[in-house]
Amino acid sequence: MLKKILIIFGVFIYTTMSVYAAENYINLDELNIQSNTQMTQSQYKQAQKIIRELQKETPKQFNHNYGPFLAAIYDDKGNLIAKAQNSVIPSCDCTNHAEMNAIRLAQKKLGTYDLSKYNLSIYVTAEPCIMCAGAIMWSGIKNVYFSVYSKDVENITGFDEGYKPNWINQFKKRGINVYGGIEQDLGKQILSEYVQEGNTIYKPARKCN
Numbered sequence: 001m002l003k004k005i006l007i008i009f010g011v012f013i014y015t016t017m018s019v020y021a022a023e024n025y026i027n028l029d030e031l032n033i034q035s036n037t038q039m040t041q042s043q044y045k046q047a048q049k050i051i052r053e054l055q056k057e058t059p060k061q062f063n064h065n066y067g068p069f070l071a072a073i074y075d076d077k078g079n080l081i082a083k084a085q086n087s088v089i090p091s092c093d094c095t096n097h098a099e100m101n102a103i104r105l106a107q108k109k110l111g112t113y114d115l116s117k118y119n120l121s122i123y124v125t126a127e128p129c130i131m132c133a134g135a136i137m138w139s140g141i142k143n144v145y146f147s148v149y150s151k152d153v154e155n156i157t158g159f160d161e162g163y164k165p166n167w168i169n170q171f172k173k174r175g176i177n178v179y180g181g182i183e184q185d186l187g188k189q190i191l192s193e194y195v196q197e198g199n200t201i202y203k204p205a206r207k208c209n
């Protein structure tokens with residue numbers, strides 16, 4: 001009798017946990033999200049919210065000659081640590097991508113070049129390029145959330161995002177979670193508007209004003 005009760009109880013716990021797990025994690029394929037790990041519903045909602053806010057701000061940068069990319073760094077309690085836009089053209093510095101600027105601000109604010117103990121997340125309106133992926137790795141940031149994939153950025157804007165061999169798997173080996181493709185339809189639309197409005201497309205031979 002006791003054995004029977006234990007089996008029934010075990011089946012009940014297993015079923016409850018399976019249902020809970022299925023509810024708690026999103027279906028990455030269904031949402032066209034590329035990741036090197038699983039993503040919970042609340043994580044997805046939080047990422048959507050932050051990326052949408054960044055996307056809403058992006059067109060405001062167009063008139064000031066900033067590039068159409070924004071990045072924000074948050075701690076694990078949801079506090080904003082740093083936010084920055086791509087300022088390559090106004091600052092005449094090819095390393096001033098949004099992620100680079102945000103990482104610099106976060107390191108200055110926290111007073112350290114090693115952010116690993118803060119369990120930080122970076123949210124970006126597009127997939128990090130080869131330079132920014134490198135900088136994220138060196139910074140100690142633990143989670144990367146981005147919107148538009150590099151191939152779409154290249155198709156829409158003509159930017160060259162650089163060669164990144166299997167970076168998402170490489171990040172996994174170094175304990176960095178990556179989640180791509182969040183709110184990408186809106187992200188692509190904003191990049192198309194940037195191009196349609198005749199804003200500057202970065203060219204390596206372009207002179208600074």
Ligand SMILES: [Zn+2]
Nearest residue numbers: 097128129132
């Ligand atoms: Zn970059």
